[in-house]
Amino acid sequence: MLTGAVLVSLVVLVCVEAFLRGAFNYSLGFAEELTGYCVVFITFFGAALALRGSAMFQVHFLMDRWSAPTRRWATRIFVIIALVICVILAWKAKDLTLSSFARGKFAPTVLRTPLWVPQLIPPLGFAVLGFFLVEQFLLTFRKSGDKS
């Protein structure tokens, strides 16, 4: 829902900027900055949606040949590796956010956005991805469930 709202905002923002620039030779001055933040949001929260909807890119042709228990174990191992990756990247993203906050950094644009605000998106996004990874892990213990 929220990702959909961000997408709509993206369309409106870019359209308004294109119209104003084309028709009145006037730029909002912040469209490019906010568009970038929208992309960051869609990257992480869209990826989380893809993971939850089993739509994240995956090569199945070897996995499909394995027995169901082997597949479940492989999925568990992959989830654990992915969780470790999420933690490392979330940690590094958090460091950047805290650094921007401590140094009082802001975007060099008309909005002068405190950078730690949009930089919160990656750590939060990794947290959501991690949450859905745990869900995938738990799903492998379902008796009839063979979602992986």
Next chain:
Amino acid sequence: MEAILAFGLLIGLILGGMWVQFAVAGAGLTYIWLLKGFGGWKALGIVSWGAANSFTLAAIPLFVLMAEILLGSGLSTRLYNGVAPFMRRLPGGLLHTNIAGSGIFAAISGGSAPTAAAMSTVALPELSARGYNRRLVAGSLAAGGTLGILIPPSITMIIYATFTETSIARLFAAGLVPGILLALCYMGFIIARVLINPSLAPKLETRASAGDLGRALLDIVPFLMLITIVLGSIYGGFATPTEAGAVGTVGAILIAAIYRKLSLKLIKDALARTASMSGNILFVVFTSMIFAYATALSGIGEELVGTLENAQVSRLTFLLIIMVVFAILGCFMEGLGMIAIIVPVIFPALVALGVDPIWFGVFVVILVELGQLTPPLGVILFVVASSSSEVNVEDVIMGTLPFFIIIVAFMLLLIAVPQIALFLPEFTFG
């Protein structure tokens, strides 16, 4: 040694069935650790922020949304029916509609899967019922689908541009002529096949009346207007690709409204699919940036240049090697990931060998097209096969084989005559 371990891990994880994005990130993190230890991860925060925070990449969700609105509104049926009367008299009849319809849809869609899906769902049941050879039908639809990433707008080109810092507008211009020529090659092949073996397609004797053609034209006009607005604004320098994507999305909503297909459900569904699909693609780009950072740290690109210079490898040999590498990788790697991983490594070598980066963008997109037609991962094969119970994957693979050969031959032609791709960007942008 580090490179071999990192690429080995990457391929192993992907083949094992791990999510491609996490496999790329994991291999990237390992690569950095092998090169610099844990200290190498220090810059990851700023690297990943820079990778995700991009105005250029905003074009991806916008072009996906535009295609999803048109696809979800069922307007591909109207497009198909609009093109059909103009094509039916050619030997092969409605098979040409598959190619021409795909070509037009490709010009309003950034990807191959939506293009193949748009035409397959309409054409497969229709043409099978009319007695067309189902393998030829499936092959033409799969081949037509590949035009989705060659004829602009193209998400694959946007990603190539992101990793090579080339102009998206120039790339879009460079893809147009090869896309049209490739479509004509497909149509030429269909004509030849049907002339040799007329039983492959029924002969349509009835001539479309002027009224039929007029009504058909009315069905296509909105799509042509949308193409003109999207591509015209980019080529004319009035809008960036991102702005053209946003305007195109509004145009797609207007077309859906004109044909009374617009509803809240349509928009909600399109937004949901776009969010998931765009997140999927953008997260590939994001994780690949981490891998690209690792390859930049390793200096493997420069090493490759040195190796090629020492071995005195010519431009032609290098390009043929690239074709083989992509053909092999295309069997088990997703196309966007392939570009994001391989291109940063080979790019310095391309520059050293004097290969035009815009031309190479088109070349590499056609290589990705081949990957999309290669089992076991060929995404288009499965899109076409899943569109109707009339065909199975084997039919699609067998039907696609001749088109695969046409694409390879076309690539060799592109190597021999680079102006096929470079003429339009030079003419348009100087």
